[in-house]
Amino acid sequence: MTCRTCGVPVLTQFASPDLVGAIVEDGLDPAEDPRWADSGAVSPAEYARWSGHLCGMTCLRMALGPGAPSLFALRDHALKYDAYTDADGVIKGLVYAPFARYVSEVHGLDAVVHRHLSPAGILDLLDEGRRVMASVHFGIRHPEQPAPGRGGHLVLLTSRTADGAGVHFHNPSGTTATTRAADLPSAVFERFFAGRGVSLPGGAQAG
Incomplete structure (x- = not known):
C-alpha cells in the first residue's frame, strides 16, 4: 500500500499487517505469521526473534520505495x-x-x-524535503492515552499535515490503517518523542 498523501509505501515490520495487533498487543507468537517467509527470514524462528526489533529497517524500506530489498536482507547488511x-x-x-x-x-x-532534535527541527527537515526516522514510544499508536514514555521505537515522518501544524508519519507497528499512516499535532507527537533520529533524503529509490 502507498500513502495517498505522501506517496511513500506504508509497510509494517511484521509480514501480515492484519496480525500486527495480535502480535504486539495480544501476545501472538510471530512464528505463527503465515507470511513470515515474505520478510526474507530463513525460518519462522528467525522471523519471530527479529521482527519485533526491525522498525528501523522497515522505515528504511519505506524510504527506499518500491523495489526495496526484503526486510531481512536490509537487516543482514x-x-x-x-x-x-x-x-x-x-x-x-x-x-x-x-x-x-x-x-x-x-x-x-x-x-x-x-x-538532539526538536519537533520544530523535524518540521524544518520536512520542509527541506527530507524524511525523518524518529525515536518514539510504541504507545504512539494510542495517542489518545497518556504517553508511557519516550523512545525505543522508530517511525518514519514524511511530511507536515495538511494544516501545516502537525506531522504525517508511518508507524511500522501500527495496528490499523489509521495508525500505520497517521497524522498528529506536533504537541501530541512530542509527548512520545525522544528528541533524536536520523534524516534521509526524500524521493529515495532502491538501488
Whole structure:
C-alpha cells in the first residue's frame, strides 16, 4: 500500500499487517505469521526473534520505495555494519552512526544522525524535503492515552499535515490503517518523542 498523501509505501515490520495487533498487543507468537517467509527470514524462528526489533529497517524500506530489498536482507547488511548488536542472546539496536554509514555506503543516501532534535527541527527537515526516522514510544499508536514514555521505537515522518501544524508519519507497528499512516499535532507527537533520529533524503529509490 502507498500513502495517498505522501506517496511513500506504508509497510509494517511484521509480514501480515492484519496480525500486527495480535502480535504486539495480544501476545501472538510471530512464528505463527503465515507470511513470515515474505520478510526474507530463513525460518519462522528467525522471523519471530527479529521482527519485533526491525522498525528501523522497515522505515528504511519505506524510504527506499518500491523495489526495496526484503526486510531481512536490509537487516543482514545492517549487521555487517554493526548497526545492530546481537550478543549473549540479546538483540540491541538500532545504532544510529553505523546505520547512517551503512545507508550511505550501500544505498547511496545522505543519512544524517540527529542526536538532539526538536519537533520544530523535524518540521524544518520536512520542509527541506527530507524524511525523518524518529525515536518514539510504541504507545504512539494510542495517542489518545497518556504517553508511557519516550523512545525505543522508530517511525518514519514524511511530511507536515495538511494544516501545516502537525506531522504525517508511518508507524511500522501500527495496528490499523489509521495508525500505520497517521497524522498528529506536533504537541501530541512530542509527548512520545525522544528528541533524536536520523534524516534521509526524500524521493529515495532502491538501488
